[in-house]
Amino acid sequence: MTGEITPETIIKSNTFIIWRGGAPEDFELKVDYRITAGGNSGINYRSAVVPDNMTPANKFAMRGYQCDIDGQNMYRLKKLL
Numbered sequence: 001m002t003g004e005i006t007p008e009t010i011i012k013s014n015t016f017i018i019w020r021g022g023a024p025e026d027f028e029l030k031v032d033y034r035i036t037a038g039g040n041s042g043i044n045y046r047s048a049v050v051p052d053n054m055t056p057a058n059k060f061a062m063r064g065y066q067c068d069i070d071g072q073n074m075y076r077l078k079k080l081l
Contacts, residue, residue, distance in 0.1 A: 003041060013054040016044055016062050039071040 001017060035041060047064025055061075068075035 011055075011058075013052050013058055013061065015058055015060040016047075018049065018060055018062070033069055035069055035071045037071040039069075041070070042066045042068045042075075 003017070005011060029043070029045065031043065033041075044062050044064055044066045047062040047066070049059070050061050050063045052058040052061035
């Protein structure tokens with residue numbers, strides 16, 4: 001999968017690719033990814049589709065657990081002591 005924002009496809013709020021093939025059981029997710037230095041992305045899991053008040057036509061807004069992926073590594077998981 002490739003997600004790309006261009007000047008022609010600017011979004012006003014978060015949008016996600018949603019799998020609708022049923023409810024998964026326990027799973028282990030492993031991914032390889034590439035991201036630009038200024039990129040900001042992530043993977044939502046065990047999430048729910050929610051209304052998007054900023055962009056009501058957006059049918060792909062979600063709330064739930066998210067693994068953030070960003071080019072500046074600002075949102076990386078921090079080890080808890």
